Amino acid sequence: xxxxxxxxxxxxxxxxxxxxxxxxxxxxxxxxxxxxxxxxxxxxxxxxxxxxxxxxxxxxxxxxxxxxxxxxxxxxxxxxxxxxxxxxxxxxxxxxxxxxxxxxxxxxxxxxxxxxxxxxxxxxxxxxxxxxxxxxxxxxxxxxxxxxxxxxxxxxxxxxxxxxxxxxxxxxxxxxxxxxxxxxxxxxxxxxxxxxxxxxxxxxxxxxxxxxxxxxxxxxxxxxxxxxxxxxxxxxxxxxxxxxxxxxxxxxxxxxxxxxxxxxxxxxxxxxxxxxxxxxxxxxxxxxxxxxxxxxxxxxxxxxxxxxxxxxxxxxxxxxxxxxxxxxxxxxxxxxxxxxxxxxxxxxxxxxxxxxxxxxxxxxxxxxxxxxxxxxxxxxxxxxxxxxxxxxxxxxxxxxxxxxxxxxxxxxxxxxxxxxxxx
Amino acid sequence: xxxxxxxxxxxxxxxxxxxxxxxxxxxxxxxxxxxxxxxxxxxxxxxxxxxxxxxxxxxxxxxxxxxxxxxxxxxxxxxxxxxxxxxxxxxxxxxxxxxxxxxxxxxxxxxxxxxxxxxxxxxxxxxxxxxxxxxxxxxxxxxxxxxxxxxxxxxxxxxxxxxxxxxxxxxxxxxxxxxxxxxxxxxxxxxxxxxxxxxxxxxxxxxxxxxxxxxxxxxxxxxxxxxxxxxxxxxxxxxxxxxxxxxxxxxxxxxxxxxxxxxxxxxxxxxxxxxxxxxxxxxxxxxxxxxxxxxxxxxxxxxxxxxxxxxxxxxxxxxxxxxxxxxxxxxxxxxxxxxxxxxxxxxxxxxxxxxxxxxxxxxxxxxxxxxxxxxxxxxxxxxxxxxxxxxxxxxxxxxxxxxxxxxxxxxxxxxxxxxxxxx
Numbered sequence: 113x114x115x116x117x118x119x120x121x122x123x124x125x126x127x128x129x130x131x132x133x134x135x136x137x138x139x140x141x142x143x144x145x146x147x148x149x150x151x152x153x154x155x156x157x158x159x160x161x162x163x164x165x166x167x168x169x170x171x172x173x174x175x176x177x178x179x180x181x182x183x184x185x186x187x188x189x190x191x192x193x194x195x196x197x198x199x200x201x202x203x204x205x206x207x208x209x210x211x212x213x214x215x216x217x218x219x220x221x222x223x224x225x226x227x228x229x230x231x232x233x234x235x236x237x238x239x240x241x242x243x244x245x246x247x248x249x250x251x252x253x254x255x256x257x258x259x260x261x262x263x264x265x266x267x268x269x270x271x272x273x274x275x276x277x278x279x280x281x282x283x284x285x286x287x288x289x290x291x292x293x294x295x296x297x298x299x300x301x302x303x304x305x306x307x308x309x310x311x312x313x314x315x316x317x318x319x320x321x322x323x324x325x326x327x328x329x330x331x332x333x334x335x336x337x338x339x340x341x342x343x344x345x346x347x348x349x350x351x352x353x354x355x356x357x358x359x360x361x362x363x364x365x366x367x368x369x370x371x372x373x374x375x376x377x378x379x380x381x382x383x384x385x386x387x388x389x390x391x392x393x394x395x396x397x398x399x400x401x402x403x404x405x406x407x408x409x410x411x412x413x414x415x416x417x418x419x420x421x422x423x424x425x426x427x428x429x430x431x432x433x434x435x436x437x438x439x440x441x442x443x444x445x446x447x448x449x450x451x452x453x454x455x456x457x458x459x460x461x462x463x464x465x466x467x468x469x470x471x472x473x474x475x476x477x478x479x480x481x482x483x484x485x486x487x488x489x490x491x492x493x494x495x496x497x498x499x500x501x502x503x504x505x506x507x508x509x510x511x512x513x514x515x516x517x518x519x520x521x522x523x524x525x526x527x528x529x530x531x532x533x534x535x
Numbered sequence: 536x537x538x539x540x541x542x543x544x545x546x547x548x549x550x551x552x553x554x555x556x557x558x559x560x561x562x563x564x565x566x567x568x569x570x571x572x573x574x575x576x577x578x579x580x581x582x583x584x585x586x587x588x589x590x591x592x593x594x595x596x597x598x599x600x601x602x603x604x605x606x607x608x609x610x611x612x613x614x615x616x617x618x619x620x621x622x623x624x625x626x627x628x629x630x631x632x633x634x635x636x637x638x639x640x641x642x643x644x645x646x647x648x649x650x651x652x653x654x655x656x657x658x659x660x661x662x663x664x665x666x667x668x669x670x671x672x673x674x675x676x677x678x679x680x681x682x683x684x685x686x687x688x689x690x691x692x693x694x695x696x697x698x699x700x701x702x703x704x705x706x707x708x709x710x711x712x713x714x715x716x717x718x719x720x721x722x723x724x725x726x727x728x729x730x731x732x733x734x735x736x737x738x739x740x741x742x743x744x745x746x747x748x749x750x751x752x753x754x755x756x757x758x759x760x761x762x763x764x765x766x767x768x769x770x771x772x773x774x775x776x777x778x779x780x781x782x783x784x785x786x787x788x789x790x791x792x793x794x795x796x797x798x799x800x801x802x803x804x805x806x807x808x809x810x811x812x813x814x815x816x817x818x819x820x821x822x823x824x825x826x827x828x829x830x831x832x833x834x835x836x837x838x839x840x841x842x843x844x845x846x847x848x849x850x851x852x853x854x855x856x857x858x859x860x861x862x863x864x865x866x867x868x869x870x871x872x873x874x875x876x877x878x879x880x881x882x883x884x885x886x887x888x889x890x891x892x893x894x895x896x897x898x899x900x901x902x903x904x905x906x907x908x909x910x911x912x913x914x915x916x917x918x919x920x921x922x923x924x925x926x927x928x929x930x931x932x933x934x935x936x937x938x939x940x941x942x943x944x945x946x947x948x949x950x951x952x953x954x955x956x957x958x
Contacts, residue, residue: 286816
């Protein structure tokens with residue numbers, strides 16, 4: 113009796129990476145390796161969907177157990193990620209057809225796509241087109257985004273660690289500012305990511321615990337920036353506490369919907385203002401009151417800070433990778449594992465599932481009930497939501513003073529198609 | 536037989552604070568508490584020398600053993616610091632006289648001044664004026680600065696932790712950039728502190744270990760910025776590796792000695808450029824080659840990041856605090872404990888001493904032999920120097936997802952002088 117060889121799997125990372133996206137990869141690969149009769153090899157797209165389209169695949173079976181295990185504590189996207197959105201089926205059917213052609217050539221039966229909203233849309237379409245082209249493929253989304261803006265899931269793997277980084281950094285910088293305020297900096301601004309949703313800005317609020325603690329002001333994309341109210345709050349804080357610590361989301365807009373960071377300021381050569389919104393709001397306080405200011409822009413540091421990752425976030429990230437494989441093996445298709453919160457205190461959670469169609473292209477913003485009435489802080493409800501997500505530490509190993517992150521061999525799978533594909 | 540009550544001590548923090556200056560305070564206070572027959576109470580100036588001048592003193596004897604012990608893992612300046620340089624004796628003798636007056640009023644026989652170059656100068660002068668005014672006081676400096684620019688001492692407590700933060704952050708952000716470079720950011724710039732000395736920029740070099748590793752370029756204040764050479768190196772890196780990671784010191788200057796950050800750019804309102812040097816050099820690469828860039832400015836985060844402090848740095852910081860008290864008890868005066876390196880591999884160190892007069896107002900820059908011939912990297916000698924300083928982790932305890940740093944009661948010592956002093 114001849115048994116059919118099991119289908120291979122393709123795993124791909126998509127969009128901005130996080131401190132824990134590789135923990136999801138680890139969950140996918142380690143789990144798939146436990147079912148050698150059901151899943152053949154796990155290939156990974158080099159630079160995500162671009163690798164899939166160009167038949168540039170990494171053979172993860174060439175990576176040692178130790179390396180795959182090390183992905184759990186390695187930030188960034190170890191296989192390479194891409195900002196590459198597949199056009200609609202009507203507009204660019206050839207991309208989808210090419211994907212199916214590559215899948216067929218490498219006997220791929222499972223597609224695990226690790227990304228955010230756009231990626232879930234892509235995974236959903238791949239599942240549909242596979243059926244249409246007579247090559248049905250099991251498509252499972254694996255959620256990931258520091259932005260925490262996916263619907264249905266209680267939170268997104270990647271967010272908790274960025275949130276913890278921001279909360280810790282805000283607390284630490286605030287202690288510095290407090291020490292020096294008497295003779296030096298009065299206003300300190302930390303700019304964080306989150307162009308459309310203020311989850312990361314909200315996380316800054318976890319640096320403080322009681323009235324008067326830093327940050328004194330959080331600026332959310334969800335709340336139109338009101339300069340007079342902002343300045344009044346800065347002044348009050350400086351007069352009461354001696355200083356003012358501000359966490360500002362890069363996505364803050366004025367009441368016409370225009371980003372503050374596109375404030376129309378130009379340098380002497382006519383270039384757009386180089387600084388982000390952090391220096392802009394800091395400068396406002398100096399113009400109004402003469403306060404000495406400092407600002408920091410965390411940028412990629414906040415989404416790659418695996419050294420201070422949240423333990424809960426790492427567990428979530430691994431769990432959605434593992435669950436994706438398990439769902440595929442149960443015959444599910446076009447779904448995404450989600451984090452379901454059973455209780456906040458004590459924190460209890462489980463994995464649920466959501467249809468990709470329900471996740472794709474939807475964004476979850478910070479609800480108004482999570483923001484204080486004045487628009488500058490977080491409420492108790494927000495704290496209850498955030499606390500479990502930043503809880504626990506999960507330190508990577510160190511060597512020579514820095515984290516001993518793993519590097520893949522990244523051995524390429526031999527190409528089987530004669531045609532090239534330009535992306 | 537009546538015994539003379541032991542003299543009290545005054546401890547004060549000065550200048551920019553660090554992640555471990557409180558570990559030095561911990562070393563001073565815990566050691567002083569072991570000699571109750573020799574040292575009475577340890578008072579601390581609230582906001583450093585300003586507290587001393589205005590008779591605003593904190594009674595550290597009111598703080599519990601647990602709180603003092605917690606200073607070892609609490610960043611910032613728990614007693615408050617100040618940027619306040621006493622004028623020369625000839626110019627403002629009244630400030631020094633006032634200090635002696637306060638010391639006399641509170642029976643202070645020991646002055647421990649925790650700071651950088653300027654502070655060592657002040658401590659030295661206080662020791663001299665005490666003798667002149669007939670109130671001799673034991674003045675011991677306690678070294679501190681993230682800038683690592685004090686002479687004689689092998690390194691400065693505070694630097695190792697900032698260095699570790701920069702090395703770790705550079706490694707992490709580089710993994711992010713590498714993941715995304717195919718379709719996104721090609722040039723990433725991390726701006727670090729160090730206005731006159733490039734020690735912190737050099738620390739970024741510890742993120743990489745072999746040729747091709749990030750950072751590809753380090754810009755030092757010690758090397759005049761050469762734009763064509765810089766751009767050529769960026770281009771080469773992007774073409775070879777797909778991306779370029781740059782660590783830039785805020786103190787980089789052009790060949791006329793002008794800071795790049797003061798490049799003369801103005802916004803539409805005529806304000807000086809808000810951004811630091813990070814965005815400026817990032818923008819240069821876009822203008823020259825059209826590269827998409829990102830930049831981060833670590834600012835206070837790098838000098839307050841106790842969560843990723845170097846264990847060696849914490850040990851140094853505690854040790855110089857402890858040694859300062861022990862030197863005072865041995866009858867030393869106008870000296871500063873220094874770190875003496877006995878061996879780099881394995882790392883062995885001990886405490887030595889330097890006269891304050893030899894430390895004051897001198898700056899130690901990164902030697903040319905620590906910088907590669909092209910001016911854009913660090914040499915093996917530099918790595919040997921830096922490695923021990925960023926070695927080991929010393930994590931603070933956590934509560935509710937963030938470090939459980941201690942807060943002082945900060946009980947004031949009753950004033951004894953009728954006169955007020957304006958600072």
